[in-house]
Amino acid sequence: MNLPILDLAIFLVYMVAIVVFGISFSFRKRTANDFSTGGGRLPAWALGMSIFATFVSSISFLALPGNAFGGNWNSFVFSLSIPIAAWIAVKFFVPLYRRFNSESAYFYLEERFGTWARIYASVFYLLTQLARMGAILYLLALPMQALFGWSIPIIIACTGLSVIVYSMFGGLEAVVWTDAIQGIVLITGALACLGVIFWTIPGGVSASLITALEADKFSLGSFDFNFSNSTFWMILVYGLFINLQNFGVDQSYVQRYISAKTEKDAIKSTWLGALLYVPVSFLFFLIGTSLWVFYQVQPELLSIEIASKADQVFPYFIVNQLPAGLTGLLIAAIFAAGMSTVSTSINSSATLILSDHFKKYIHPNPSEKTSLRVLRIASLVMGLSSILIGWAFNGVESALETWWALASIFSGGVLGLFLLGFILRKTTSRQAGLAVLGGVLVIGWMSLPAILKLAGTDFSWSQPLHSNMTIVMGTLTIFVIGFVLSSFSKSNSK
Structure with a gap:
């Protein structure tokens, strides 16, 4: 399906603007510390938006409405666990990492258990990020292939190379500031989409919500203490552990803790990123439930094939029901969600490669020029590897x-x-x-x-x-x- 010229223009302008904006930070980069921590001069609100944007990948942007459309709000319980994990983070993790003079999240493990612990954690983090970036690039390409009609490998390559360019030259400052912009874009796009649904839905908003309520579409799942099924308590416990991992041992989060000007700013940014995700995820679930009502009363607008694939309903609505111009904004928002997560993974992985591997085993005291070169080469290698892994995902069931x-x-x-x-x-x-x-x-x-x-x-x-x-x-x-x-x-x- 070909997009109108206006939508395609909005999307392309957004992509070019983000890349150019990110590259502009390369003109002020002088040290490896600037590349990895932004020189400790990043404001709390921008760091908080970056944490939020890292949470909302393209997987979330498409999967959360899909979950609500095809089921209920059981997965929203995951979001409810985030404030608990954030409280533990600001009380224990943020002060701990701020005390260490290291950009590596795994310096503490080496101090505590020895070199093997740092290597173990670092290597497995890098493997996780490669798998994550590959999955995000591939999942992002699926709806884009349906929207643009381009091949999946080309979409993966173009998206990956765009992110590599500004991550490689702009460093953490480029990542954080582009994340902040992308976070605003995706929130604006989601709000606009929900507004269109509410405006055009037959029967009005109140009648729609009543219909969904009667169908038990707002259920948070069973409250039985059963951990073999997707119950309320199972999702809550799972979410708590996943988010403790994010806040406690994820290099990308730790870099933001130490990039803040003060410990107080680091705490503010953590709370902002965590608490902002809860209402935004609520928004995504509400979009999915509203889409279910929208197509329940107008089944002729949705094919049986699309209806059976819940994750494709939201992209289908974006292309077929949104007015010209708004479709381009929503496509840009989906790309914003994916690009912010991938850029964060590239930067944090490059930082680990320098601190946990190059400095420890190759050159203990490299010059600033050498360190910057290693950071940029590592960013390039991780980015290109993620494109290859994204291609490898093509064809999996x-x-x-x-x-x-x-x-x-x-x-x-x-x-x-x-x-x-x-x-x-x-x-x-x-x-x-x-x-x-x-x-x-x-x-x-x-x-x-x-x-x-x-x-x-x-x-x-x-x-x-x-x-x-x-x-x-x-x-x-x-x-x-x-x-x-x-x-x-x-x-x-x-």
Whole structure:
């Protein structure tokens, strides 16, 4: 389907403007510290918008309305866990990272357990970001292919290269300020879309909401304490652990803590990013439910094929029901959601490659020129690798299931190791290593059915817990094993 000239022009102008704006920061970059932390001069509101924009990837922009359209508001419980995780972050994590004179989130793990812990966390973070960026680029290309009619590999390459350019030359300042703009664009686009739905929906807003309420579309799920199904409590616990991982051990969040001018500003930015996501996710769910009502009373406007694929309903509405001009804005908003997350991952990964690998094993005291060169080369390599992985996602049966399986394997153990070192002061390096080994085995065992399914094999078994509980059980296993082992030890950590 070809877009009107006006919509295509709005989208292209947005893309060019973002790239040019991001590159403009390269003229003021002088040190590696500027590239990784913005020189500690970034305002709290911009950092908060950047944290928010990192939360809202293109997956969220398309998947949340799709969840509400095809089901209910059970997944919204994930958003309700964010303020809890944010409170823990501002009370414990932000002060901890602000005390260390290191741009690496895993410097603390090395101080606590030794070099192996830092390498372990850093490598698995890089693997997670590669999988994440590849999944986002691919999932972003799916609706764009339907909208523009272009090939998926071309869309992935063009989007990835655009983000690489300003991330590679502009550094964290470019990432944060473009994130702030992109956050505003996606909020504006979502509000405009909801306004159009409410304005054009037959029967008016109140009648529509009553229809959805009678159909139980606003349900948050069962309140049974059942962790084998997607109940309210299962999603809440899963969300709490995922968001503790984000705020506690995710390099991109830690960089924002140390990029703020003061600890007070770091706390403000954390609260802003976390609390802003809750009403915006509410907005996305409301869009999905409103779309369900919209097409319930006008079924002739939606084909059976599209209706059976909930994630495609929102893009279909954008192209077919929105007025000219607004369609281009919404497409720009979807790209904004994806580009902000990918640019953050590129910058944080490059920072880790310099601090955790290049400085430790190749050149302990590089010059500023060398450090900047390494940061830019690392940004280029990570960005190009994400494009290749995005191409590899093309053809998988379910990109979301593939991403969830990879994320569980790559990121589940790091949070457990961090909490083990942070809470249990007498756990030794060897005990922590044994605990991580046990946790990784549990994560592998719980992830194996999903991996076998993705591989196309028929062999599998039923898990006693929901697949989302993988990170929860992996984290708890590491912590419990570490606790038991340290209980028999009289040695003290540093």
